[in-house]
Amino acid sequence: MKTWMIRAGEDGYLFDEFNEKNLIGIGWNEVGDLKNLTVESSIEEKVRMLYPDYKEGKIISTKSQLKKFVLDFSLNDYVITYNPNSRIYLFGKITGDYQFIKNGINDYYHNRKVEWIKTIGRDRLLPSTKNTLGSSLTIFELTEEIQNEFLNLDIANVSTANTSNNLDDSEELQIIKEDFELKAHEFIKDRISKISWEEMQELVAGLLKAMGYKARVSKKGPDRGRDIIASPDGLGLEEPRIVVEVKHRTTSMGVTEVRSFLGGLREKDRGIFVSTSGFTKETKYEAERSVIPCTLVDLDHLVELIIDNYDNFDPYSRSILPLKKLYWPQN
Incomplete structure (x- = not known):
């Protein structure tokens, strides 16, 4: 089973709806129902036609996000979403097929049903997991290690931080910092x-x-x-x-x-x-x-x-x- 991260809208404004309605969703409503589209190229054609102002990079990114939600998500896959205000993650399992409905989640018509299993505070996660979950993409796949971390965290013991790895947090944060600096260095070289x-x-x-x-x-x-x-x-x-x-x-x-x-x-x-x-x-x-x-x-x-x-x-x-x-x- 795969594990997916999905954003609950900008700044997590749909987090409560995701939680209360046992649904996850994404926007780009103009493309309409994608249930009968079974190939990635068909989604890209729709995106190009409906969003003529999108640059090439945004077209590819939008197509990729829709493709993941419609074609790659599977029943019983795990899913995680985040509320940056409360610093809480919801961890659950996908229980429904893709559907296009206008009365599901506000603003987001591409929906799937989920069963939420637990909530996890961000402070309990390993620094490397926090780093990965910090990606700005709407949807992205997570590693088996992160899946196991969420599965193994005890929801009852909410105050205990995860101490399962051998590196001190400060050491791991230093590694992440160096990785950021290296990436920034290369992007500046690209620009020059x-x-x-x-x-x-x-x-x-x-x-x-x-x-x-x-x-x-x-x-x-x-x-x-x-x-x-x-x-x-x-x-x-x-x-x-x-x-x-x-x-x-x-x-x-x-x-x-x-x-x-x-x-x-x-x-x-x-x-x-x-x-x-x-x-x-x-x-x-x-x-x-x-x-x-x-x-x-x-x-x-x-x-x-x-x-x-x-x-x-x-x-x-x-x-x-x-x-x-x-x-x-x-x-």
């Missing part, structure tokens, strides 16, 4: 990879400004390896004078281009070579043995620098790469 070369230059210049330098992007045309010039005074007269080359492409940077960049630097210059596609081993060696100090910045390093200095970014630089700060509980 999509911006233009011109925007990339402005972004790197904005980073240098956030680090306390005055930076100027070179005008279009032959720049002899000088996409950006930065210095404390903005004129290049006060040391250090930083010369930056920016390459924004999909192939790793070869040694010839870095060697050419280093050859154009003056004795007291400091070089930064930014390549969003990374550097070959030979290129790294070339920079390490250079008499003039030169830092190679790949995409991972660039993201780290941006995160560390983003609070000091000017509005224009933020507009190129809009980021939102997320807060995490401190141990």
